[in-house]
Amino acid sequence: MGAAPTYCALFSLLVATNLALSFHRATDDSCSEFHVDQTQCQPYLSLNGETTKPPLLVVSLDGFRSDYLGRLAETSKTNGLLRLARCGVKAASMIPVFPTVTLPNHYSIVTGLYPESHGIVAHEFYDPELGRNFSLPAAGFSFSDSNLLDPVWWIGEPIWYTIKRQGKKSAAFFWPGSYIDDSVRRPDYWLPYDGKVPFQQRISQVIDWLQLPQPKRPSFIGLYLEEPDGSGHNNGPLSPLVDEQIQNVDHQIELLLNSMSANGLLGCVDIIILSDHGMASVPLDENVVKLEDMVKDIRSSAYCFDCAEGLTPTLLPVDDSQRERDRIASNVECRNEDVRIYDKWDFPRRHHYADSRRISSLLFDLSIQWRVIVGTEDYLPGGHGWDNIYPDMAALFVAQGPSFRHDGATVDSFYNIELYNLMCLLADVEPAPNNGTWGALHHLLAKTPPELPDGKDFVAAYILDYPLNSQGQRVHYIDDQKRRRVCDLLSGNNDPRRNLGFNLTDSYAKQLVVLHVPWGLPGTNKSGVKVLVSSDFVIGFNVQDGIPSWVSYTVSKSIIESNDSLIPSWRADPRLRVSDVSICDRLKENPQSSSLLLAPLFFPRLSSSLRQSTDAWVETNAIEISPSFEKYWEDIEAMIVQLSANLPGRLNIFVGPVRDSPSPAIFLVVSYCPDPVELLACFENQLNVQSFILPTHLHYSRDCLSTERFLRSHLTTIRDVERASGFNLFQSLLNEAKVQLLRRTILASSLLVDPRPSPIQTFGSMTKSFRKNHAIRLGNPICFSYWIFGLFSVIFTAVLNNLNAAV
Ligand SMILES: *[C@@H]1O[C@H](CO)[C@@H](O)[C@H](O)[C@H]1NC(C)=O
Numbered sequence: 001m002g003a004a005p006t007y008c009a010l011f012s013l014l015v016a017t018n019l020a021l022s023f024h025r026a027t028d029d030s031c032s033e034f035h036v037d038q039t040q041c042q043p044y045l046s047l048n049g050e051t052t053k054p055p056l057l058v059v060s061l062d063g064f065r066s067d068y069l070g071r072l073a074e075t076s077k078t079n080g081l082l083r084l085a086r087c088g089v090k091a092a093s094m095i096p097v098f099p100t101v102t103l104p105n106h107y108s109i110v111t112g113l114y115p116e117s118h119g120i121v122a123h124e125f126y127d128p129e130l131g132r133n134f135s136l137p138a139a140g141f142s143f144s145d146s147n148l149l150d151p152v153w154w155i156g157e158p159i160w161y162t163i164k165r166q167g168k169k170s171a172a173f174f175w176p177g178s179y180i181d182d183s184v185r186r187p188d189y190w191l192p193y194d195g196k197v198p199f200q201q202r203i204s205q206v207i208d209w210l211q212l213p214q215p216k217r218p219s220f221i222g223l224y225l226e227e228p229d230g231s232g233h234n235n236g237p238l239s240p241l242v243d244e245q246i247q248n249v250d251h252q253i254e255l256l257l258n259s260m261s262a263n264g265l266l267g268c269v270d271i272i273i274l275s276d277h278g279m280a281s282v283p284l285d286e287n288v289v290k291l292e293d294m295v296k297d298i299r300s301s302a303y304c305f306d307c308a309e310g311l312t313p314t315l316l317p318v319d320d321s322q323r324e325r326d327r328i329a330s331n332v333e334c335r336n337e338d339v340r341i342y343d344k345w346d347f348p349r350r351h352h353y354a355d356s357r358r359i360s361s362l363l364f365d366l367s368i369q370w371r372v373i374v375g376t377e378d379y380l381p382g383g384h385g386w387d388n389i390y391p392d393m394a395a396l397f398v399a400q401g402p403s404f405r406h407d408g409a410t411v412d413s414f415y416n417i418e419l420y421n422l423m424c425l426l427a428d429v430e431p432a433p434n435n436g437t438w439g440a441l442h443h444l445l446a447k448t449p450p451e452l453p454d455g456k457d458f459v460a461a462y463i464l465d466y467p468l469n470s471q472g473q474r475v476h477y478i479d480d481q482k483r484r485r486v487c488d489l490l491s492g493n494n495d496p497r498r499n500l501g502f503n504l505t506d507s508y509a510k511q512l513v514v515l516h517v518p519w520g521l522p523g524t525n526k527s528g529v530k531v532l533v534s535s536d537f538v539i540g541f542n543v544q545d546g547i548p549s550w551v552s553y554t555v556s557k558s559i560i561e562s563n564d565s566l567i568p569s570w571r572a573d574p575r576l577r578v579s580d581v582s583i584c585d586r587l588k589e590n591p592q593s594s595s596l597l598l599a600p601l602f603f604p605r606l607s608s609s610l611r612q613s614t615d616a617w618v619e620t621n622a623i624e625i626s627p628s629f630e631k632y633w634e635d636i637e638a639m640i641v642q643l644s645a646n647l648p649g650r651l652n653i654f655v656g657p658v659r660d661s662p663s664p665a666i667f668l669v670v671s672y673c674p675d676p677v678e679l680l681a682c683f684e685n686q687l688n689v690q691s692f693i694l695p696t697h698l699h700y701s702r703d704c705l706s707t708e709r710f711l712r713s714h715l716t717t718i719r720d721v722e723r724a725s726g727f728n729l730f731q732s733l734l735n736e737a738k739v740q741l742l743r744r745t746i747l748a749s750s751l752l753v754d755p756r757p758s759p760i761q762t763f764g765s766m767t768k769s770f771r772k773n774h775a776i777r778l779g780n781p782i783c784f785s786y787w788i789f790g791l792f793s794v795i796f797t798a799v800l801n802n803l804n805a806a807v
């Protein structure tokens with residue numbers, strides 16, 4: 001009993017201490033050293049009487065996982081990064097590019113390009129055109145191997161060259177790609193790589209560069225430190241030896257800041273401290289797949305790159321033919337849900353990891369801590385290279401300086417390809433073309449740059465186009481007889497009464513467009529896209545390609561409960577002219593069409609009434625899929641039905657085909673506003689959007705993934721959908737709100753599926769799901785039977801009409 005007051009006193013003491021501490025922190029004036037009056041920097045920054053932008057120093061700490069910052073806070077022996085973050089700005093994390101390894105990421109940071117565009121696609125790869133291998137020597141930690149220094153490997157424009165090209169100076173200390181054998185594309189100041197040069201020596205060189213008089217002083221300095229990556233590999237990320245290295249590099253940062261302070265540079269230089277990727281522990285003898293056990297002749301039939309440790313393995317068959325790829329992959333696919341083999345064109349689109357001859361034809365998407373090796377392995381307790389979605393792969397970003405905001409804020413995670421544009425802005429140069437989104441990181445700055453270029457660089461150019469009669473009324477344009485000759489595939493009931501739903505007044509059609517395409521028609525340069533309106537959905541149909549470009553709908557609350565009448569019965573769309581290319585032509589041109597199915601883009605079950613559901617079975621709402629995709633599409637339908645039934649707000653779906661790569665796909669953008677009013681009026685920060693690019697013709701692992709896994713694998717950003725579809729979405733949003741939406745990572749929403757994998761994965765989803773006979777087979781025999789069915793229905797209708805006439 002007597003203990004209670006003591007505890008109480010102790011507790012209050014604790015609270016008081018805590019309060020005092022946090023009070024102390026809040027008023028900690030150690031930031032004053034950073035937040036200097038900018039007039040003090042003028043002498044340092046002035047050139048020919050004008051004040052130039054502060055120099056930009058970027059320090060990379062290899063393998064510094066984003067949560068290591070928290071470990072620094074626990075020990076608080078050194079005060080480099082934490083002090084910078086407190087007096088500047090940091091990100092929850094920075095998301096690396098795939099594969100999450102050193103060279104591709106360092107080069108993406110300085111070019112703003114995905115590896116497929118900058119050429120350093122992995123640590124080991126083969127370029128068939130050059131007939132040469134790029135390979136990081138396995139022994140030791142050497143970035144100086146002469147084979148890496150050949151400029152032929154390094155494509156794209158790193159920031160130091162952008163700066164040099166525009167008449168300013170740049171410098172780099174060991175930044176990968178800065179010491180290649182190319183005096184033009186190298187920075188003005190650089191050094192040949194030598195891992196033995198002590199960190200302190202590198203830092204004093206940086207200080208010397210910063211003190212160079214103008215105009216010799218570099219606008220950009222990149223500095224590379226190898227730790228804590230090395231200790232992470234050798235001991236695993238949780239090791240105390242890693243803590244030691246974290247403190248060591250933090251101490252180096254501290255020394256750098258002290259030295260800058262001593263030289264009056266602090267507060268006059270923009271500083272970014274970042275890393276390339278994180279680190280995960282690698283379980284010994286667990287989660288290892290040996291290719292030799294699956295493909296007996298793998299050693300002689302394929303080159304396996306990056307297979308020694310097996311974290312980012314890729315396979316290049318010696319005979320790189322489709323048949324050989326299929327043979328190898330068929331022995332590996334569907335064996336293990338954590339080891340997913342892909343044809344490179346089917347690889348999750350958000351990685352943008354396909355469009356380079358240097359990327360091997362067979363890729364693996366591995367669950368974290370899984371490895372694929374040939375037979376024997378080089379085991380290390382720590383590793384990285386996995387999907388950038390895993391928190392363990394996340395990198396560091398901390399920034400401080402006169403250009404950055406200095407409230408100690410933590411901004412949302414962002415992709416490292418966004419940095420190049422920002423660094424160009426800070427260095428006052430024009431960025432080269434890159435994969436970042438202009439403005440994506442402007443919220444890190446103290447002052448938003450005034451000239452945000454207009455994001456709406458291409459405009460909507462649609463007219464609502466319906467067949468009209470001479471009185472300006474909509475009529476069924478189609479000559480059914482003529483049309484059926486063109487298209488004997490579409491044999492659904494062409495009873496004109498089924499098409500009454502398309503006969504809408506102009507003003508009602510406009511209202512429906514506002515409802516179903518709430519942010520305005522998507523912008524594009526493409527001509528030939530006509531807007532077709534029906535009560536429950538709106539189609540953007542490309543009459544030149546004979547293919548729907550997109551379908552958009554706001555889900556109606558009354559979803560058809562009974563589905564008995566939803567038997568597919570595709571028919572020609574009466575709103576198309578006979579001269580317009582129809583689905584039949586596009587299918588006839590496709591030699592594979594006999595194995596394909598037709599699936600609706602707008603799901604008939606989402607119709608507001610049973611009668612209205614007939615509007616959904618028109619060719620303009622149809623897309624070809626492979627039979628193995630059907631299961632996923634049906635599950636997605638069920639998920640959307642469930643979502644709209646359970647959520648109080650408004651749900652909008654924007655969906656359409658992706659045809660910009662050898663792997664056909666469907667893009668799917670699900671938007672939700674918790675406020676049940678208008679989607680258009682949804683506050684941007686309330687708007688919840690999740691998007692996907694789903695391959696419809698997967699080569700391997702076709703239908704052995706759970707739908708959840710499939711969806712999670714093929715998550716994308718809205719930006720990815722814009723690139724792949726060629727459409728500019730959310731047109732009516734203000735520029736800033738649009739940019740805010742575009743910079744969102746796939747971690748920002750879990751509307752349809754949680755982007756983060758759950759820890760326990762079961763591999764039992766191969767059971768056949770119940771198939772609603774949603775889609776019709778396009779193979780000839782079946783098509784014939786549908787034709788017969790169609791014929792019967794025509795006869796039946798005719799008989800019925802005669803009966804009617806008789807009565
Ligand atoms: C490229 O690397 C593979 C795998 O290590 C090797 O078998 C092949 O001979 C190399 N090719 C060339 C041209 O060096």
Ligand SMILES: *[C@@H]1O[C@H](CO)[C@@H](O)[C@H](O)[C@H]1NC(C)=O
Nearest residue numbers: 113114117352433434435723
């Ligand atoms: C990335 O940028 C490069 C250079 O502008 C471009 O060629 C490439 O198509 C872009 N990639 C994507 C996925 O947008």
Ligand SMILES: *[C@@H]1O[C@H](CO)[C@@H](O)[C@H](O)[C@H]1NC(C)=O
Nearest residue numbers: 473474475476499500503504
């Ligand atoms: C379309 O609707 C208008 C007005 O309701 C009607 O006069 C016209 O006959 C309809 N056209 C067809 C082809 O059904």
Ligand SMILES: *[C@@H]1O[C@H](CO)[C@@H](O)[C@H](O)[C@H]1NC(C)=O
Nearest residue numbers: 457458459524525526726727
């Ligand atoms: C649209 O056209 C403009 C000017 O013709 C061009 O600069 C832009 O890249 C085009 N955009 C797309 C998506 O084709």
Ligand SMILES: *[C@@H]1O[C@H](CO)[C@@H](O)[C@H](O)[C@H]1NC(C)=O
Nearest residue numbers: 561562563564770771772773
């Ligand atoms: C129709 O819906 C019921 C539930 O409402 C479901 O059990 C049944 O499987 C569905 N039938 C078809 C053919 O989709």
Ligand SMILES: [Zn+2]
Nearest residue numbers: 063102229233
């Ligand atoms: Zn590493």
